[in-house]
Each structure stands twice: as C-alpha cells, then as structure tokens.
Amino acid sequence: MKAAFLGLTQSGKSTLVSAISGRPAAPMGATDAQEVMVSVPDQRLDWLTGLYQPKKTVHATIDCVDLPGLSFADDHGRAAARRLLNQWRTADMFVIVLRAFDNPSVPAYRDRVDPRRDLDELKTELLLADLELVATRIERLEKQVHKPSKTQARDKAEYALQLKLQEAIEAEQPIRSVVADQAGPEMEIIRALNFLTLKPMMVVVNAGEDQLDKTFELSDAAEGMEVITLCATLESELAALDADSRREFMDAMGLTESAAQKFVQSCYRTLGLISFLTVGTDEVRAWPIEAGTSAHDAAGKVHSDIKRGFIRAETMAYDDLKALGDEKAVKAAGKMRLEGKAYTVADGDIINFRFNV
Numbered sequence: 001m002k003a004a005f006l007g008l009t010q011s012g013k014s015t016l017v018s019a020i021s022g023r024p025a026a027p028m029g030a031t032d033a034q035e036v037m038v039s040v041p042d043q044r045l046d047w048l049t050g051l052y053q054p055k056k057t058v059h060a061t062i063d064c065v066d067l068p069g070l071s072f073a074d075d076h077g078r079a080a081a082r083r084l085l086n087q088w089r090t091a092d093m094f095v096i097v098l099r100a101f102d103n104p105s106v107p108a109y110r111d112r113v114d115p116r117r118d119l120d121e122l123k124t125e126l127l128l129a130d131l132e133l134v135a136t137r138i139e140r141l142e143k144q145v146h147k148p149s150k151t152q153a154r155d156k157a158e159y160a161l162q163l164k165l166q167e168a169i170e171a172e173q174p175i176r177s178v179v180a181d182q183a184g185p186e187m188e189i190i191r192a193l194n195f196l197t198l199k200p201m202m203v204v205v206n207a208g209e210d211q212l213d214k215t216f217e218l219s220d221a222a223e224g225m226e227v228i229t230l231c232a233t234l235e236s237e238l239a240a241l242d243a244d245s246r247r248e249f250m251d252a253m254g255l256t257e258s259a260a261q262k263f264v265q266s267c268y269r270t271l272g273l274i275s276f277l278t279v280g281t282d283e284v285r286a287w288p289i290e291a292g293t294s295a296h297d298a299a300g301k302v303h304s305d306i307k308r309g310f311i312r313a314e315t316m317a318y319d320d321l322k323a324l325g326d327e328k329a330v331k332a333a334g335k336m337r338l339e340g341k342a343y344t345v346a347d348g349d350i351i352n353f354r355f356n357v
Contacts, residue, residue, distance in 0.1 A: 001288060002063040003267055004033075004088045007097035008109045008118050009069035012206040012232040016097055017066040019235035019259045026066050033088070034066040040268075040286065041261045044277065044318050044348060048284045051326070058285040060275055062267060065091065072125055073110060085129050089194035093271055094201045095263075096122055100216060101208035101231070115205055119221045124172075126196045131169045133193060138162045158189050165190075174198070176224070202270045203227040204263070209234050209253075226266050235259035274347035277318060278302065289345060296341035299353045309357035313339040318348035 007013035014034075018025035021036040040060040049057045067084060071077035098115035099108070109118065141159040145152065161179075168178045174197035179186045190198075203222050207214065209231050218227055238246050238258060250258070268274070268288075275286040276298055287301050295315075300307030320335040321327065330336050345351070 001061075001093075001267075001271065001273070002065060002091045003093050003095050004065040004067055004091035005095045005097055006067055006085075006122060007069060008099070008122070009071050010106050010109055011069065011097045011099040011118070012101065013069065013097040014066050015236050016204060016206060016230065016232040016259070017064055019230075019232055019239045020263050021064060021260075022239045025236070026068075031068050033068065033084075036064050036066070038062045038064050038260065038264070040264045040275070040288070041258070042275065042286050045284055045286055047322060048277065048279055048318075048350075051321075052279050052281055052284055054279075054281055054284045056283050058283060060286040060288040062264065064095075070122070070125075071109070072121060078125075081125065082129055082132075085126070085196060089196060091199065093267065094196070094199050095267075096201060096203045096225075098203060098205050098218075100205050100211060100214075100229075101233075103208075115216055116218060116221055119203065119218060123174075123221070127169050127172060127174065130175060130195045130197050131166065133195065134162050134166045134169065137193070138166065154189070157185075161186055161189055165195075169197075174224075176200075200270045200272075201225045202266050205229045206232045226270055228262055228266050230259050230262065232259070274345070276345050276347075276349045276351055278352070279350055291347075293345050294341060295339050295343040295345055295351070295353075298345045298351065299355070302353065305357045306353050306355045309355035310341055311354040311356055313343060313345075314352040314354060315339050315343070316350050317346070318350055321350060 005013050005017055014025040017036065021038045023036045026034040038061060040062060042059060045057055045059060065088065067088060070081040070084070072081060096119065098118050099113055100115045102113055138159065141155055141162065144155045145159050165175055165178060168175065175195045176198050179190065179198065181187060203218065203225050205216050205227065207229050212229060212231055216229065235258065238249060241249060272291050273288050274291050275288050278285050278287065287298070289298055289301055295313040296307060296310050299310050299313070315337045316330050316335055321330055324330050324333055324335070
C-alpha cells in the first residue's frame with residue numbers, strides 16, 4: 001500500500017511524514033521523493049503478543065512517499081510539478097497536505113495562508129494532468145478505431161469512454177465520479193492508465209497548536225475525501241519522545257491519539273481496508289486486505305500455496321479471544337468457527353488456514 005503525500009511548498013508535508021514515520025524530515029528544497037515505511041499501530045497486536053509470546057510481531061505497513069513541494073506559480077514550477085505527478089501515478093492513494101498554520105519565518109505560498117484556495121489549486125492541477133493524458137489517448141484512438149484489427153471493438157469502447165472522461169474533467173469533475181465501479185468494464189479499460197483523479201484521496205490540514213480545535217470549512221471542496229486536522233510540528237516533537245514522556249505530553253495537551261494512529265486509521269478508511277490476524281508462538285501478524293475479501297483470497301495474502309490448497313479457515317474474533325482469555329475458552333464457548341472459501345473476512349478475525357498441497 002503506497003500513499004503519496006502531495007502539498008504545495010511550505011505546507012509542512014515533510015514534517016508530517018517525519019512525525020508519522022519517526023524518521024528525519026526530507027531536507028529543505030529536496031527535489032527527489034523520499035520513501036519511508038510506516039508501521040500501522042494496532043493495539044490488538046500488542047495484546048496478542050502478550051498472550052502468545054511469539055518470536056516476532058509483524059505490523060501492517062504503509063509505504064509513505066514524501067513528494068517534493070509543488071508550486072504552480074509560474075510555468076517552470078507547473079512543468080516540474082506535472083512531471084512529478086506523472087511519475088507517481090502508480091500510488092494507491094494521495095494524501096493532500098494543506099497549510100493552515102501561520103509562521104512569519106516560513107513564507108506562505110502565494111503570500112497567503114489559505115487551505116481552501118490551496119486545495120482548489122491542487123485539485124485543478126490534478127484534473128489538468130489527467131486531461132493531458134485523456135487528450136493523448138483520444139488522439140491516438142481516433143487513428144485506430146477505423147482500422148480493422150483484433151482490438152477494434154475494445155478501441156471503440158475506450159474511445160467513447162475517453163470522450164466521456166474528457167467531458168467530465170472539463171466540467172471540473174474527477175474521473176472517480178464517472179467510473180465508480182471498481183470491478184466494472186469501464187474500470188477494466190482504463191485501470192492501467194492510472195488516472196490521478198481516480199485515486200482515493202484524503203486531506204490533512206496542518207494546523208498550528210492553537211488551531212487544533214478549529215473547524216476548517218472544506219466540505220464542498222473536499223467532497224468524497226476524509227479530512228483530518230493535525231499539527232505536524234507538535235506531532236514531530238511527540239515522535240522524538242520515549243513512550244512514557246509521549247504519554248505525559250499527550251495528556252497535558254489533551255491529545256487522545258498520535259498522528260500515526262489518526263493518519264493510519266484515515267488511510268484504512270480511505271482505501272477501504274481492514275486487517276485480519278494470524279497468531280502463534282512463531283509470529284503474530286496483521287494482514288491488510290480490502291473489506292469484502294473472501295477467506296479464499298485472504299489465504300492467498302499469506303501464501304499462494306495456502307490459497308491453492310485451501311480447505312477451511314478456522315476463525316475466531318479478536319474481541320471474543322480477549323474477552324474469554326485464550327483459545328481453549330473460545331472453543332468451549334462455541335466461538336471458534338470453520339469457514340469456507342466464500343466467507344467474507346471481518347476486521348479483527350484471527351484465522352488459522354487449513355490447507356493441503
């Protein structure tokens with residue numbers, strides 16, 4: 001799972017990535033993307049580790065890509081930003097970081113702190129980048145659709161779809177508003193093109209410490225996106241503390257969860273992800289999957305051989321295990337289940353796959 005962080009210059013994006021990952025922030029003026037792996041905080045794994053005492057505990061991870069700050073203030077900046085966006089079309093989602101904090105020593109983009117304006121500008125540029133790609137495809141398809149070939153029917157279908165996408169973008173509508181069915185035939189046609197405005201997106205408002213209780217009115221501009229508010233500078237300071245000091249500091253500031261926890265939960269919701277768990281004395285592990293995944297496909301997440309030789313999924317809910325204390329008690333209470341291939345895995349399911357290859 002790869003989350004690309006987008007933000008205008010001086011948005012505090014790199015500080016936020018540092019706070020979430022615990023790694024040093026990218027140097028000021030960096031021109032290359034910085035990638036860091038972020039462990040997904042999961043208190044369930046902490047409790048299961050105490051119960052099973054495994055040799056190792058493996059958290060789910062998110063690959064966070066800190067893209068250089070974008071500027072569309074002139075043609076040079078716009079061209080550089082467009083090249084960068086095109087390089088990261090393969091990201092699974094975009095995290096849009098908006099500056100709301102005021103700091104005279106950090107010049108504001110276009111000389112004004114305005115998160116709503118910045119969001120509108122970023123959305124427009126993503127649309128324009130997609131429009132360029134659509135126009136290129138239309139130009140190419142116009143030459144192909146009249147030539148008899150094995151792909152002529154598909155070319156005609158794509159041509160009609162690209163015209164529809166062009167119309168939507170020109171009306172300032174993202175492609176995801178046109179192609180909503182992830183499993184539909186239209187998605188199958190354009191999936192490989194990796195349109196930017198087809199990606200799931202979330203918004204992080206980077207506020208000052210004195211703005212954490214403030215509501216930023218972005219609902220119409222951020223339609224379809226989850227919006228969370230964080231103070232990247234504060235969270236970066238928290239990340240540098242040891243666990244006890246961090247807890248005391250958070251209590252003093254009235255914070256109930258860290259930036260990493262808040263961010264990851266929002267990422268999971270944005271991507272429609274859940275986690276199932278595997279346990280044992282060798283390893284306790286969280287496995288991220290899309291909500292609605294079958295037990296058969298979840299088995300393949302662990303290993304292709306397990307999916308190929310799938311027999312049953314021995315399943316119990318984490319909440320049942322924690323309430324009852326151990327597996328023996330879960331079985332005695334009739335809470336251990338044997339599920340088939342078609343079973344839809346639920347968040348927090350603890351699964352032991354039975355298989356034969």
